[in-house]
Amino acid sequence: MIDEQRTRPALTGDERATLTSVLQGQRDTLMMKCAGLSEQQLRTRAVAPSRLSLLGLVRHLAEVERGWFRNVLGGEDVRGCFPENEAGERTEFLVEDADVADSFRIWEETCERSRAIVDAAESLDVTGHSGDQSYSLHYILAHMIEEYARHNGHADLLREAIDGTTGE
Secondary structure, eight states: OOGGGSOOOOSSSOHHHHHHHHHHHHHHHHHHHHTTOOHHHHHOOSSTTOOOOHHHHHHHHHHHHIIIIIIIITOOOOOOSSOBOTTSOBGGGOOTTOOHHHHHHHHHHHHHHHHHHHHHOSOTTOEEEETTEEEEHHHHHHHHHHHHHHHHHHHHHHHHHHHOOOOO
16 A cells, blocks of 8 residues: 555544544555564564564554444444453564464454444434443544544654654
8 A cells, every 4th residue: 555545634624524524544554654564574573572573553543443333333242353361461572373364354444344333324423331430432433533643653663663654
């Protein structure tokens, strides 16, 4: 993926169009950071003892998408694709034996489902719940932009360490 293939933010238009286009641009940025790398490069960890890798970020963000859009906003009870292991560790960052193609497929399908949930919502004021806390779609979209932006900063550093590629 090259920069020109990223979704551009809606510079004019309503708030939903702005938020969803910025979020999609962040998703596209993560894909761009992973493009053209080998499976081993996608598994490359940042620095010891961190388990952070580009593939781990893809898997983590699939879980974040699923959690916020399907479980919180949609009221579903969908378990994670990368559940905790026997030691109680989150497995999305345990990528040594992970199926790369399957991990990207899960993330892409999860993003597609998230977009459908957002598109079906009456307004940004619809709410979902986690425990006793309510969250509006407006908040969830803003939070997801924040989540991706933070992790795309990590992805920038990982990609530069892997092959020297820099850029937005």
